[in-house]
Each structure stands twice: as C-alpha cells, then as structure tokens.
Amino acid sequence: MSVLLGLLHTGLGTVLDILPIVLIIFGFQFLYLKRPLPNLKKVLLGFAYVLVGLAFFLEGLELALFPLGKTMATQLTDPGFLGIANPDEVHWSDYHWVYAFAFAIGFATTVAEPALLAVAIKANEVSGGTISIWGLRTAVALGVALGLVLGTWRIVTGYPLHWFIISGYAIVVVQTVFAPRTIIALAYDSGGVTTSTVTVPLVAALGLGLASTIPGRSPLVDGFGLIAFASLFPMLTVMAHAQIAHWRSKRKSSRSLEN
Amino acid sequence: MIRFRQPKSLQPILDSLRDLAPIILVVAAFQLLVIRQPLPNLFDLLLGILFVAIGLSLFVKGLEMGLFPIGQSMAQSFARKGSVLWLLLFAFALGFGTTVAEPALIAIADEASRIAASGNLIPQSTDAMQRYALGLRYTVALSVGLAIVLGVIRILKGWPIHWLIISGYACIIVITEFAPREIIGIAYDSGGVTTSTITVPLVTALGVGLASSIKGRNPMIDGFGLIAFASLTPIMFVMVYGMVVH
Numbered sequence: 001m002s003v004l005l006g007l008l009h010t011g012l013g014t015v016l017d018i019l020p021i022v023l024i025i026f027g028f029q030f031l032y033l034k035r036p037l038p039n040l041k042k043v044l045l046g047f048a049y050v051l052v053g054l055a056f057f058l059e060g061l062e063l064a065l066f067p068l069g070k071t072m073a074t075q076l077t078d079p080g081f082l083g084i085a086n087p088d089e090v091h092w093s094d095y096h097w098v099y100a101f102a103f104a105i106g107f108a109t110t111v112a113e114p115a116l117l118a119v120a121i122k123a124n125e126v127s128g129g130t131i132s133i134w135g136l137r138t139a140v141a142l143g144v145a146l147g148l149v150l151g152t153w154r155i156v157t158g159y160p161l162h163w164f165i166i167s168g169y170a171i172v173v174v175q176t177v178f179a180p181r182t183i184i185a186l187a188y189d190s191g192g193v194t195t196s197t198v199t200v201p202l203v204a205a206l207g208l209g210l211a212s213t214i215p216g217r218s219p220l221v222d223g224f225g226l227i228a229f230a231s232l233f234p235m236l237t238v239m240a241h242a243q244i245a246h247w248r249s250k251r252k253s254s255r256s257l258e259n
Numbered sequence: 260m261i262r263f264r265q266p267k268s269l270q271p272i273l274d275s276l277r278d279l280a281p282i283i284l285v286v287a288a289f290q291l292l293v294i295r296q297p298l299p300n301l302f303d304l305l306l307g308i309l310f311v312a313i314g315l316s317l318f319v320k321g322l323e324m325g326l327f328p329i330g331q332s333m334a335q336s337f338a339r340k341g342s343v344l345w346l347l348l349f350a351f352a353l354g355f356g357t358t359v360a361e362p363a364l365i366a367i368a369d370e371a372s373r374i375a376a377s378g379n380l381i382p383q384s385t386d387a388m389q390r391y392a393l394g395l396r397y398t399v400a401l402s403v404g405l406a407i408v409l410g411v412i413r414i415l416k417g418w419p420i421h422w423l424i425i426s427g428y429a430c431i432i433v434i435t436e437f438a439p440r441e442i443i444g445i446a447y448d449s450g451g452v453t454t455s456t457i458t459v460p461l462v463t464a465l466g467v468g469l470a471s472s473i474k475g476r477n478p479m480i481d482g483f484g485l486i487a488f489a490s491l492t493p494i495m496f497v498m499v500y501g502m503v504v505h
Contacts, residue, residue, distance in 0.1 A: 003306070017359060017360050017365060018360050020355065020356040020359045020360070020400075021326065021356035021357055021359065021360050021457070023356075024352040024353065024355075024356040025326065025329055025330060025333065025356075028333060028337075028349055028352070029329065029333065032345060032349075033333065033336065037329065042324055042325065043324065043325035043329065044325070045321075045324060045325075046320075046321040046322070046323070046324030046325025046326065047321060047325050047326070048321070049317045049318070049320050049321025049324065050317075050318055050321035050322060050325070050326070051321075052314075052317055052321075053313075053314045053315065053316070053317030053318030053319070053320070053321055054314065054318055054360075054362055054365075055314065056310045056311075056313050056314030056317065057310070057311055057314030057315050057318060057362055058314070058362065058365060058366060059307075059310050059314070060306075060307045060308065060309070060310025060311035060312075060313075060314055061307070061311060061366050062307070063303050063304070063306055063307025063310060064303070064304045064305075064306070064307025064308045064310070064311060065282075065307065065308075065311065066366075066370070067300065067303070067304065067307075068282075068286060068304060071298065071299065072286065072289070075294045075296060076289075076293075076294070081294065081296075097289075097293060100293075101285070101289055104285045104288070104289070105281075105282065105285050105286075108281035108282070108284065108285050109281045109282060109285075111281070112277065112278070112280065112281045113278075114274075114278075115459070160440075160443075161443055161444055161447060162432075162435045162443055162447070165447055166428075166431075166432055166435070169428040169431075169432070172428075173425055173428065176421050176425075184420070184421060185420060185484055185487070188420070188424060188484075188487040189486050189487055191451065191487075191490065192450075192451060192454035192455075192459070192486050192487070192489075192490045195363075195451045195452070195455070196278060196455065197278075197315065197362055197363045197455050197456050198278050198279055198282065198311060198315070199282070200363040200366070200367065200451070200452055200455070201363060201366050201367070201370075202282060204366075204367055204370060204448070205370075208370065208374065218378065219374050219377075219378070220374055220375070220377075220378035220380065220441045221440050221441055221444070222444070223374060223444060224371070224444025224445045224447070224448045225443075225444040225447055225448060226448070227447075227448040227451040227452060228444075228447035228448050228450065228451060230451060231450060231451035231490065
C-alpha cells in the first residue's frame with residue numbers, strides 16, 4: 001500500500017519535471033513554426049508513458065538502487081567482514097573488496113552500455129579501422145573501472161577531490177596535443193556517454209555509503225565525486241588507446257615499407 | 260560476450276533489464292561469493308529493480324513516441340532556416356527543458372538535499388530540502404542551456420573545440436579555489452549526471468542538423484561537441500550556487 005502511495009506521490013511530482021520541456025516544444029511549435037502537430041494522439045500517449053515511466057523509475061531507485069549501493073558499501077567495509085580487530089587502525093589497503101567491487105561494477109555496466117556501442121562503431125569508421133570496436137569499448141570500460149577504483153580510494157583516504165580531477169584535466173590537455181585529431185571530440189564525449197541512468201544512482205549511493213561508514217569521513221564532504229571520476233577517466237583511456245593504435249599502425253606500415 | 264543487435268522499438272522492457280543485468284550480476288556475485296550474508300529487504304530490492312525496469316522502458320518508449328521525433332525535426336528545421344536569434348533561443352530552451360526532466364539528475368538532487376539537511380547545511384524540513392534540490396536542478400539546467408547556446412555559436416563560427424574546453428577547465432580550477440568544500444563533490448558529479456537519457460539525443464540532433472547545414476562543418480565532430488560543453492558548465496554553475504546558498 002505504501003508503495004502505491006509512493007508511486008502516486010512521485011507521479012504527481014513528475015508532472016512538474018516534464019512540464020518545461022512540454023511547454024518549450026509546444027510553445028515553439030505553435031508560436032514560431034505555426035504548424036499543427038502530426039499524430040497528436042500518439043504524442044499525448046507518449047507523454048503519458050513518460051510520466052508513468054518516470055514515476056516508476058524514481059520509486060524503483062528509492063526501493064532498490066539507492067539501498068543496494070548503500071548496503072554494499074556497509075557490508076564491504078564492515079570490520080567483522082574484513083577481519084579487523086581494531087577499527088581505529090585501518091589501513092586503506094584493508095578495503096580491497098571495495099576497490100574490487102568498484103572495478104567490477106564500473107567495467108560490467110560500461111561494457112554493456114548500448115550508447116557506447118554506437119559511439120564505438122562511429123569511432124571505428126572515423127579512424128579508418130585503426131581503432132577496433134572492441135578495443136574502444138574495453139578502453140572506455142577500463143577507464144570507468146579504474147576511475148571508480150581511484151574514486152573509492154579517495155573516499156577511503158579522504159584526499160580532496162579537486163586535486164585528482166584537476167590533475168586529470170592536465171593529463172587530458174597534454175594528451176589532446178598528441179592524440180590524433182579525429183578522436184578528440186569522441187574522446188571528450190565518451191566521458192558523458194558512459195554514465196547511464198541506472199549506473200549513476202547506484203554509484204552515487206556507493207560513494208555516500210562509503211563516506212558514511214568509513215571512520216573519519218563525512219558524506220557531505222567526501223560522499224560525492226565518484227561520477228566525476230567515472231566521466232573523466234574514459235577520456236584519458238580513449239585518447240591513450242587511440243595514440244597506441246595510431247603508433248602501432250604507423251610502425252606496421254613503416255615496417256612493411258622496409259620489407 | 261554477447262553481441263547486441265536488436266531493433267530499437269522491440270521489447271523495450273528487455274532492453275531495460277539488459278541495462279540492469281550487469282549490476283545484478285556483479286552484486287549477486289559479490290553477495291554469493293564474497294560477502295555471504297543475507298541481503299536485507301530482498302523483496303523490496305527485487306520489486307524496486309522491477310520498477311526501475313518498467314519505468315525506464317515506459318519512459319524511453321514514451322520519448323520515442325512523442326518528444327524525440329518532434330524535438331528532432333524541430334531542431335533540424337531551426338538549424339536549417341531559423342534566424343540566429345531564434346536559433347539561440349531555441350538552443351537555450353532545449354538544453355534547459357531536457358535537463359530539468361533528466362531522471363538521474365532528479366534522483367541525485369534529492370539525495371544531495373538529504374545529505375545537506377543531515378549535515379545541517381540547510382534546515383531539516385521537507386520544504387527547505389525541496390527548495391535546495393529544485394535550486395540545484397534549475398542551476399544545472401540553466402548552465403546546460405547556456406552551454407548549448409555557446410556550442411551553437413561555436414559551430415556557427417567554427418571555433419576549435421579544445422580551446423573552449425581547456426578554458427572551461429581553467430575556469431573550473433579558479434572557481435574551485437573559492438567554492439565551499441561541501442559543494443565541490445556534487446558540482447563535479449553534476450557534469451556527468453546531466454548528459455543522459457533525454458538530453459543527449461535531442462541536443463545531438465540540434466548539433467548534427469546545424470553542422471550538416473553549414474558548409475565546411477563535420478556533423479559528427481560538431482554534433483558531439485555540444486555534449487562536451489554541457490558536461491563542463493554545470494560544474495562551474497553548481498559551485499557558484501554553493502557559494503550563494505551555503
């Protein structure tokens with residue numbers, strides 16, 4: 001019963017979320033383009049789907065993905081589970097299962113991401129085949145996985161987030177100078193593509209859960225930031241991958257010239 | 260690994276479950292092999308995962324029926340023949356409207372308001388929390404709108420993308436110096452959160468339509484540049500929001 005009430009309540013809220021885009025689309029359609037909408041019935045039904053879908057999604061997040069992320073964080077950092085006698089003397093390496101989980105969740109969700117496959121196919125075309133589809137998918141997935149490992153390590157150790165992100169930016173800038181021109185826009189984009197609508201809440205909950213269970217951390221200061229890592233690192237690995245692929249194909253062609 | 264080649268409109272609920280499958284697999288593996296403790300509220304978890312699958316598939320199906328075709332044809336017709344002023348106005352409105360409706364952003368903003376309230380940054384009332392979450396979302400939406408405007412101007416003028424991105428980085432570094440520590444994490448995260456289900460297809464349609472109607476622009480490179488902007492500006496704007504509110 002409470003679930004149904006929650007759905008209804010969320011459903012009413014989502015009307016307000018959808019309203020701006022509805023007003024914008026219809027407003028521009030009628031005021032500027034001055035054309036009646038084709039298939040009005042289908043469009044209205046579509047909006048009804050969007051409303052109901054959003055309500056279900058948000059309610060499902062509260063029931064499943066947020067608690068799941070927090071539960072995993074609590075269970076994986078539990079001193080009893082880690083076999084730590086004195087919780088005051090925890091070394092960052094004691095939390096190895098947290099890093100393993102972060103890596104696994106980052107890699108698995110990214111490799112299976114449909115948006116990434118589309119980008120990978122385009123990258124393959126643009127590069128004239130030097131960048132393979134699987135190579136790029138692995139590069140992005142490794143990027144997200146390593147980003148999350150570093151991000152969870154940062155939460156455990158408590159170093160300031162912006163040190164990491166700003167150093168990451170510096171590396172991106174340096175790589176931009178050396179990377180093949182055609183890959184740059186794709187690499188910049190791969191950061192935004194990878195963090196899907198279901199991964200974001202789970203990863204955010206994991207970070208907040210870690211920050212509230214690890215002694216000395218506060219969710220307010222340390223909890224957020226994992227998504228930033230997950231969006232930054234793919235840029236680094238994709239450009240690195242493109243550079244390596246470029247360099248390899250160059251070496252191959254120069255070698256075949258020698259023969 | 261399985262190769263995914265399915266038609267888009269077919270079996271949307273299976274698609275959503277496939278999005279969730281890696282999460283379920285990894286969590287199940289850790290639960291069964293590593294943690295070996297019963298999960299609390301297993302029924303709620305399963306119900307919630309079912310809700311997420313149903314919700315996401317209905318949401319995407321609805322977008323494909325109504326918003327996407329209209330938005331895409333509109334973006335293309337604005338890109339082809341609209342005057343520059345109307346084009347920029349539309350670009351802003353599109354960025355703003357799609358971001359406000361972005362599901363992941365709604366969820367993260369709510370979570371952020373809960374964390375802020377429990378940390379006594381804002382009063383612990385539902386009213387204050389809702390205002391904080393809404394403020395956060397409208398700040399992000401405003402910044403995405405401006406990012407799209409800037410991106411459209413860039414396509415019109417043909418400026419190279421990396422100079423703008425690198426100046427964006429520089430701005431972020433400067434603002435970070437002055438921002439309160441509590442907002443930095445949310446600000447940096449908001450960049451990745453904003454560009455997702457609704458924003459990417461509509462904004463890409465605008466960019467690609469625009470780039471293919473102007474001579475000498477590459478639709479692919481310029482269409483994607485807009486998203487890169489839209490993940491940078493929220494970082495700056497949310498930090499400024501934090502300075503004002505905290």
